[in-house]
Amino acid sequence: MASGATDSRQRFIDVAIRLFIRHSFAGTSLQMIADEVGVTKAAVYHHFRTREDLLAAVVEPLVAQVRTIIEQAEAQRGRHARADHMLTGYADLVVRNRALMAVVAGDPGAIDMLRTHPDLRDLIERQIRLLADVEPGPGGLVKAAILLAGTAGAAGPVLVDLDDDTLRQQFVEAGRRLLGLRTPRRPR
């Protein structure tokens, strides 16, 4: 693909993220994206046939990062180390994508569309398992679900005054306490 085509594709993705955050997935049309970029709807169609294609392109980098974190976490020895790796990786991912995560995690239209993404369903189940395994039974499951939804949701407007480093550190501290994980000794 020529670099110009890649650039304009990325430009649509960037504008789509802004509009999804402002109007939700269901409230954003390809026409609105075309208007915001200042092109015709046909120019958007050239890259994305549907809004669903565009949402898939928006979340693809996040999905790839989550997959890497899950695979690394699953390779750790012991369920506490696995949960801690999942927690710290997820906290970092959420902080690096604050506004988008708050949308993707909560938007019913986006969630509905993403639920049909077979990879993503599998990844969410593996994330929950990694975090829930520390405490077998419903208690572990509920804490894992609160952690995933709460961290993504808390990345939004309420905590907008906290800088990224503080937020990351506090997410990890809160997650460890919720799951009952000890703070690992720092390597010296």
Place this chain on the structure above:
Amino acid sequence: MASGATDSRQRFIDVAIRLFIRHSFAGTSLQMIADEVGVTKAAVYHHFRTREDLLAAVVEPLVAQVRTIIEQAEAQRGRHARADHMLTGYADLVVRNRALMAVVAGDPGAIDMLRTHPDLRDLIERQIRLLADVEPGPGGLVKAAILLAGTAGAAGPVLVDLDDDTLRQQFVEAGRRLLGLRTPRRPR
């Protein structure tokens, strides 16, 4: 108001809740609600002039319940008792409105609209303060935000297999651990 008018108003609210859950707030039009009920759009307009009016009517009973919980919590002696009252009241409210809470808490269109509701902003700030006061500084704030967003978000599809009583009990246990509250002694 005649009982027939009250009934049809409530019928629109019930259908709106179902459609908001399925399509998000921004993805639900008054026309869709009219179609689902099987009436003309004019019949919906008779009760609700805009989609925003309808959303306000949907969340009004929730807002009233949250206000009561907050006022009772603020009347407790000591910040631990205040946080615990807020936590247990909120867990119960979320469980009694599982599907709707998952939507209201996460839908950007709904959140945007609700943010302009001056009462609700004030109530959310008071909720956060009640929960965050146990630990001054950013740590308490982040834990309160995770708890509010996580409990509402976790009420959705992931935990659909858990019955209401188990979910309520686990929400309270997780919240107490996250905030650092002791389980109160049972009255004998």
